[in-house]
Amino acid sequence: MNPYIGHDSQLYGIEEHRLVGGKGDGMRLLEVNNGKGLELTVSPDRCADISRLRYRGINMSYFSPCGYAAPAFYDRTGSNWLKTFTAGFLTTCGLQAVGSPCVDEGEELPLHGTIANTPSDQVYWIEEDGYLVIRAVIRDEALFARKYRLDREIRVSLTENEFVIRDVIENTGDAVQPLEVLYHMNMGYPLLDEDSIVEILSDEVAARDEHAAEDLENWMKMIKPEAGYVERCYYHKFEKEGKASIYQPKIGQGLEISFDQEVLDCFVEWKMMGVRDYVLGLECGNCYPDGRDVMREKGMLKFLEPGEKVKYEVTVRML
Template identity: 70%
Template sequence: MNPYIGHETQLSGVEEHRLVGGKGDGMRLYEATNGKGLELTLSPDRNGDITRLRYKGINMSYFSPCGYVAPAYYDKTGSNWLQSFTAGFLTTCGLQAVGTPCTDDGEELPLHGSIANQPCAHSYWEEDEKEIHIHSVTKDEVIFGRKLVLKRTVTISKEENTFSIDDHIENTGSKTEPMEILYHMNMGYPLLDEDSEVTIPSVEVRARDDHAQEDIANWMHMEKPQGDYQERCYYHKFEGADGKAGIYQPKLNVGLEISFDASKLDGFVEWKMMGVRDYVLGLECGNCYPDGRDVMRKTGMLKFLNPGESVEYQVNIKLFEK
């Protein structure tokens, strides 16, 4: 024990809080700090996703106008997912679908799936001298349908300003199931503004649609907030397994880098949304693109899990100063 402190959370650790009021009333939050400047908020009532990320007191992520929304308010019809899209640093999209609402193999699928609006079946944290581990389990299981279980561990270093998201997804049912996932990571002001430097060392950049194609030469350049801005999405491909994306704010001398296995998470999306109050940059690795599960099936990019089969994904985040 450190003889200088009364309680271990004086330097680092996790505290559990509960929200009062609004659509988030009653939701549990884990507030974690590593004692070196990294602070994140994790929501066990929303799949163990990360709602806030700060570095040395500076906000790094985007928080949407709808704020905290409890799972009871989730509406899976069409694009109504947006009404409970808190965004935060991480919103997990999937597991039955990612992207555009569609009908695939006779199943009507909502925007971005339902996993982000499901509470964890159970969650807990543990801590040692070097790391904080936050564990959660979310069960996306229904009668007569898919049975997928997501086991997540968020590991926060106490020696450097890094953390990782490790997901283990298993098909606990008796039939082969399609499985899509997208790590919808959202950068926000003041990390994000027109002076931000965005680096994505991909070998190929492709616009999602004609609107994005019109400005593809500026995919890496951010802009000031604009009224009536229409989102632009760019799809990046990497060589081999070395997937990376970063953003640096020169005015604040802070930055963030994401790294992942691009051979597993082979669908990286840059979501450029420069709207007024809707001002966010998504740096999103996934095992598909957000064009709808029906399109992924046609292109051969749709992934499947056999009964009893599992897959593991890891996303690493580093916060830094130059």
């Protein structure tokens, strides 16, 4: 017990808020402050994703033009996912599909799946062993269809400026199901600009398409916002250690993302240098965003047996 304070929230803690007005009306937000400069906002009504990330009062993530949008506004048709893509620091893509809309074995699949627009059934937080811990349960289940349960834990350190995302995904149905996951993490201004130093410690880099291949030698170089910019995606392979970072010398801050490259074996760099659409995605996952049909054709599609669980963990450390 600290004799100098009346309540722990003078120094650190988690507060629950609700949005009023606009497309985000009624959405719950968990405002997390570790007391050492790290602040993040968790959205229980959007898969317990992380909508904002700040370090020492400076924004680190990208917030899209559509802003906060409640799940009720989600339209799963084609690429209409983009109309409610808040982005934020983390948007989880999956679980039945990631990437381009497609038809796979007769199932029509929307852009990036539906999990990011699914509210948590349960959410609570505790202080535990030097961490602020948020736990949430998100169910991606339907009648006559796939049945997945996502148990998410976000552990925010009270001693270091870092946090860990731990996910356990279980096939709660009675049939083998394909599983695609992408941790769509989005860097934004002022962390991101033309002077940002981007390091991805991969052993192999490949362009997603011919457009990206035209500028492959500059995959790590950021530019000023450019009108009419067309996104470029690069696929990275890691042999030993999954790690990527971005550092902004003008503010003396950055962040590092680390993950197990054996289970999250597909890393995407999404380079989008447009006007207001200015974002760098550093995205680890178990698939590439080319559509589930393409992953199946390439023999890269992952599956879960009934009752089977898979665990993923991503660590984000401030620099």
